Amino acid sequence: MKTTLLIREIYLEGFRNLGHYLLKNYMKAFAWFSFVLVGVGLYALLFRMLTGFAFD
Numbered sequence: 001m002k003t004t005l006l007i008r009e010i011y012l013e014g015f016r017n018l019g020h021y022l023l024k025n026y027m028k029a030f031a032w033f034s035f036v037l038v039g040v041g042l043y044a045l046l047f048r049m050l051t052g053f054a055f056d
Contacts, residue, residue: 011031015024048055 015028
């Protein structure tokens with residue numbers, strides 16, 4: 001739980017002092033898009049590992 005709170009605080013602190021509104025929203029959208037892509041990649045890797053895919 002402590003790790004989750006630390007990650008949340010780092011995320012909020014990273015966007016706290018950004019100046020321009022458009023830049024702030026663009027960076028938030030880019031961060032969430034990146035989180036989703038990492039999640040999809042982890043899902044694909046775990047799916048392949050659990051279904052017995054041969055990594056040759």
